[in-house]
Amino acid sequence: MFWAAPLLLLVAIMGCDRGSGSSGSSGSGGGRVKLGFIVKQPEEPWFQLEWKFAEQAAQKDGFDLVKIGAPDGDKVLSAIDNLASQQAKGFVICTPDTRLGPAIVSQARQRGLKLISVDDQFIGTDGKPMTDVPYLGISARKIGNQVGQALWDEMKKRGWPLEGTAVCVVTFDELDTARERTEGASEALAAAGFPRDRMYPAPQKTSDVPGALDAGAVLLTQHPEVKRWLICGTNDSAVMGAVRATEGRQFRPEDVIGIGINGTDCISEFEKATPTGFFASVLLTPKKHGGDTIEMLYRWVKDGQEPPKDTRTTGILIDRSSFRQVLREQGITG
Numbered sequence: 285m286f287w288a289a290p291l292l293l294l295v296a297i298m299g300c301d302r303g304s305g306s307s308g309s310s311g312s313g314g315g316r317v318k319l320g321f322i323v324k325q326p327e328e329p330w331f332q333l334e335w336k337f338a339e340q341a342a343q344k345d346g347f348d349l350v351k352i353g354a355p356d357g358d359k360v361l362s363a364i365d366n367l368a369s370q371q372a373k374g375f376v377i378c379t380p381d382t383r384l385g386p387a388i389v390s391q392a393r394q395r396g397l398k399l400i401s402v403d404d405q406f407i408g409t410d411g412k413p414m415t416d417v418p419y420l421g422i423s424a425r426k427i428g429n430q431v432g433q434a435l436w437d438e439m440k441k442r443g444w445p446l447e448g449t450a451v452c453v454v455t456f457d458e459l460d461t462a463r464e465r466t467e468g469a470s471e472a473l474a475a476a477g478f479p480r481d482r483m484y485p486a487p488q489k490t491s492d493v494p495g496a497l498d499a500g501a502v503l504l505t506q507h508p509e510v511k512r513w514l515i516c517g518t519n520d521s522a523v524m525g526a527v528r529a530t531e532g533r534q535f536r537p538e539d540v541i542g543i544g545i546n547g548t549d550c551i552s553e554f555e556k557a558t559p560t561g562f563f564a565s566v567l568l569t570p571k572k573h574g575g576d577t578i579e580m581l582y583r584w585v586k587d588g589q590e591p592p593k594d595t596r597t598t599g600i601l602i603d604r605s606s607f608r609q610v611l612r613e614q615g616i617t618g
């Protein structure tokens with residue numbers, strides 16, 4: 285039919301992908317529940333794992349899953365329209381911009397869709413977190429503290445003097461969960477005795493590896509006197525970018541300690557034959573973020589069981605020696 289082509293094109297442009305959780309069903313028919321899962325950065329392994337666990341839940345519980353990558357506000361709003369036109373009943377979302385919260389809530393309400401936010405909590409028009417929208421995210425400050433403590437412990441283990449050592453804090457302050465993570469790392473380092481005046485922010489313009497590489501490169505140019513770097517940031521990509529910047533300035537891996545967050549986007553670092561400056565990461569729980577959120581939504585749609593308004597998750601420190609075993613134990617690898 286002549287209208288089908290533009291519709292299909294629209295779906296393709298939006299990166300819309302019906303999950304394998306839909307096996308055995310022909311779509312909206314048959315009374316099967318259909319749910320969406322919208323993420324801001326579908327290229328990040330973290331978000332791919334969220335989708336993987338959401339699909340597992342869809343298969344187990346017997347509902348249809350629609351995965352949509354939405355890197356900007358326009359894509360989010362058209363994704364919601366698209367879900368509504370497919371008779372979906374709700375969606376889980378990690379929004380590309382937390383200030384879109386009020387617009388997302390009102391559009392979902394108009395279309396009769398239930399929603400749960402994951403990872404990045406919506407910010408209301410008053411600038412405060414929208415605590416009335418069910419949210420699942422990490423205990424950001426505590427996980428940041430874990431990073432800071434681990435940086436300090438490794439520095440002590442290597443016998444580094446404070447003199448000539450500094451911290452590169454890769455920041456992305458426009459996102460609350462990111463700001464809390466880097467503040468948490470800095471707080472723990474300060475509490476352990478690291479001087480605050482040698483913790484230097486490296487603000488990312490974009491929250492990805494190239495954004496962190498640029499931010500790190502600027503900071504290294506500003507501080508040629510520093511001989512050894514500790515690195516923390518929002519997530520693995522932030523720390524990987526800054527580690528690449530140290531390599532670009534010929535720092536040896538032994539003189540760099542980078543500790544990330546996610547534990548899912550840094551596997552290639554740990555698998556390299558020789559160690560890099562990317563020393564460790566706090567492995568989060570993509571199974572909870574992807575699988576539990578979509579299951580909560582399913583129960584809400586199907587049985588009217590309301591999800592909790594605020595759920596926080598924790599993490600486990602992994603490094604080159606432990607990552608294989610921990611990833612297996614956590615059900616992330618087979």
Ligand code: GLA
Pocket residue numbers: 328330378402403404421422461491518519545546568573
């Ligand atoms: C944010 C980050 C992701 C990941 C999640 C975890 O969305 O951008 O890389 O750390 O938080 O909740």
